[in-house]
Amino acid sequence: MHDDAGDVERVGTVPAGLPEARGGAAQATPAPTATGTARARYAYLGPEGTFTEAALLQVTDPTESELVPCLDVVTALDLVRRGEVDFAVVPIENSVEGSVNVTLDSLATGSPLVIVGEMLVPIAFVLAAREGMTLAHVRRISTHPHAWAQCRGWVGAHLPGAVHVPATSTAAAVALLAGDQDAPGFDAALASPLSVRKYGLPVLADGVADNPHAVTRFILVARPGYLPEPTGADKTTLMVHLPDNEAGALLSMLEQFATRGVNLSRIESRPIGDSLGRYSFSIDAEGHVSEERVQATLIGLHRVCPTVRFLGSYPRADGQRPHLRPGTHDADFRAAREWVRDLLAGGTV
Template structure:
């Protein structure tokens, strides 16, 4: 059974095309708000000072929006589902650690959401502490598990024996250091430069990371009803299930992209969760649903896969334009359809 809420093929067989922004908003990626104030509500992984907030500041002016910090990714996305926020900004992929499972899994299930934009944030970690703390006295370090994974080599080299104290976000650890008058259970925190500034903590090191080139990709998520206009440098994100116990099912799914000249910039498997050995695939494809080759791919997927969830077409943050193979331009698809129409009409070819 296909996931009708997220499918791109309507019951009449026609492929859906990009719709106008809700309530007549004109700004790409920013449909008008539904709370009557004119101030868009942005849920994000908080508290203030996270890398997520740094991504959020790329898409909105905090003086013109209502920012809603959340304890975790799932809460931020659910606020949008319930209409208590207009957008959510959440991480989806890190250049070192890969996909953010909480985001991928939440988008793949529940009431549909769509991605309407993406942001890239270079990841630099500061080691911070209260005034008077020195590097040689640090024994317990708090931060988000993803941050710890990107800094554990540096910690092993510079602070041998230091242990990790998990936090819900990098900023949550900084906030505890800054506000907890008693011992918060750790000596220092690995945080974003924004957190170090916001919470006024002593900086022990400004380069506490294993990979100085790390980048995290964040997405701007909204309820369905708006697809940003194509720019020529776009992505389309999908979640796809394969048929059970069918030899070659993965190859058949991938052929839908390859035969239409659609390149994949990311593909990750995630357990469906209903039984052992069943997986879905989270996919980023180069192109926009308004393009003929992407529409043809989606129709192909709809034919051979039991579930296809459309998660949005939106501008790429890096502006990269895909290489379009001869025979897969929009004009090529239109010309082929017109040729078949002439054949059906009995006209000479």
């Protein structure tokens, strides 16, 4: 990414070894890739048993690929950047707690990466502990901060006074409890039922999430060069900087989408980090970069914003197609261009 005005980063065609799009991330099982391994390699937020692993299993068969658990999101994405793995699966958004900022910031900086798919995982939690521990004696609970936030109400009602011990992932806390360490520093862990089963810990309580309908959205990330084919139900993710000290800059940016009939499913600001008061915008737009209205939007953004980072066009996990208003279909854009060409050729209609 560069800071010169009008810089837009794009992806190209599918390089040798990467999978052809098959209409959705959940159906794309990569073949041997640029890492030179016999099987595609996937990094993910580990250890085994995380919700991220559950999302990963939606896009690949572990008997046909190599799974690489990572300590954190940044490590997983950096492995893709360095070419040590072919893809990474990381969380990006939760229906209760909102976006995963470390994922947004990691995609917005550093060498470019692109999103090539998304997966949705329903979120449920149980409270697990070692043999002999009872619910009445739990005082310190370990889990990922997002999981703690989704179970705070239950903990407050059933274990008043219990404190949170942060973990790098929900499964990491379970792994520590199941390990040989005599005193892991906490009494119980909030985690997925899958991870508790994998590590063989007793369950003290289940159904402990405050919102039983919580869902986390995960993304499949690759190096630039792989652009999934449009399905008609797609998203395009962007990172956009606004001009400094320009009145109405945000409105001007949003108008690029509105005037072309491109709906936004997510938009939020993130600090750029170089000084106070400077922000970028992380955006999910409905549509695929191959569509005329999305291309016209990118051209508009290129004109009015100093930096636009293209972070991928990929199938929506929910399959929801956008509602296009009159004048925003591909045929409408093509007809308008043809009319202008006729005028330039001497036409009058």
